Amino acid sequence: MFTLLRDLQRLRREIALGAPVRGSLAVRHVDAGSCNGCEHELTLAAGPFHDLQRFGLGVVASPRHADVLLVTGPVTTRMREALLVAYAAMPEPRRVVALGDCALGACAVWDAAEVVGRLEDVLPVDLRIAGCPPSPDEIVAGLRTLLA
Numbered sequence: 001m002f003t004l005l006r007d008l009q010r011l012r013r014e015i016a017l018g019a020p021v022r023g024s025l026a027v028r029h030v031d032a033g034s035c036n037g038c039e040h041e042l043t044l045a046a047g048p049f050h051d052l053q054r055f056g057l058g059v060v061a062s063p064r065h066a067d068v069l070l071v072t073g074p075v076t077t078r079m080r081e082a083l084l085v086a087y088a089a090m091p092e093p094r095r096v097v098a099l100g101d102c103a104l105g106a107c108a109v110w111d112a113a114e115v116v117g118r119l120e121d122v123l124p125v126d127l128r129i130a131g132c133p134p135s136p137d138e139i140v141a142g143l144r145t146l147l148a
Contacts, residue, residue, distance in 0.1 A: 023056055023147050024056030024057070024058065024147075025056065025057055025058075025067045025068050025143075025146055025147060026058055026059075026060040026065050026066045026067050026068070027052075027057055027058065027059050027060065027066060027067070027068045027070050027097075027143070028059075028060055028061075028062065028063045028065075028066035028068065028069055028070065028086065028090070029042060029059060029070045029071075029072070030069065030070070030071050030072075030079075030082070030083060030086055031071075031072050031073055031079075032071050032072065032073045032074065032075045032076060032079040032083060032103070032119070033073040033074050033075065033076035033078075033079055033102075033115070034072040034073025034074075034100065034102055034103075035073070035102075037100070037132065037133035038072040038073070038099050038100040038102075038103075038133040038134065039072060040133070041133045041134060041135060041136050041139060042070075042072070042099065042136075042139060044136040045136035045139040045140050045143075046059055047136075049136075050136045050137070050139075050140050052140060052143065055140065055143075055144055055147065056147060057140075057143050057144070057147075062089075063086040063087070063089040063090045064089050064090070064091070066090050066094070067090075067091075067093075067094065067095065068094070068095045068096070068097055068143075068146060069083075069086060069087055069090060069094065069095070069096045069097070069123070070097045070099055070143075071083065071096065071097065071098055071099065071103050071119050071123075072099045072100050072102070072103055073100070073102045073103060073107075074102045074103065074105075074107045074115045074116075074117065074118065075103075075115070075116040075117060075118070075119055075121070075122050076114055076115055076116065077113075077114055077115070077116055078114075080116050080122055083122055083123060084122070084123075087123055095126040095127065095146060096119070096123050096124060096125050096126050096127075097125070097126065097127040097128075097129065097142070097143070097146075098118070098119040098120070098125045098127070098128050098129065099129045099134065099139065099142075100129070100130075100131060100132060100133050100134060101130060101131060101132040102132075103118065103119045104118055104119070104120075104128055104130060105117060105118030105120070106132075126146075127142055127143075127145065127146060129142040129143075
């Protein structure tokens with residue numbers, strides 16, 4: 001057993017995994033009307049190569065179990081109420097992350113009649129991760145700042 005643990009420690013140093021996790025956060029993702037580019041990158045960030053889980057960041061299915069509400073896309077009129085309900089269902093303290101340029105208000109394909117606007121117009125945003133779409137590395141780096 002000692003040899004196995006020693007080899008595991010050496011392997012972690014060689015592939016530069018960094019320090020062990022010092023906490024964890026449950027993340028609830030909501031697509032508020034995106035083109036799905038950010039969702040694809042988020043899926044890659046949660047996959048085996050980038051592995052959000054090793055940093056203590058897990059994606060959960062219910063806002064009742066979430067510490068972080070991660071929102072992609074511009075907030076559409078049809079998703080505004082669902083976002084507010086999800087936010088209200090989260091336990092305190094809760095954080096909100098705007099992922100991608102559309103959630104930040106820089107979306108080029110808005111139909112003004114169907115879009116409320118940027119996420120900050122609906123909920124208080126704690127973290128902004130820019131990009132169209134942001135890379136998995138940028139997503140992981142941004143979410144890790146919430147652990148500090």
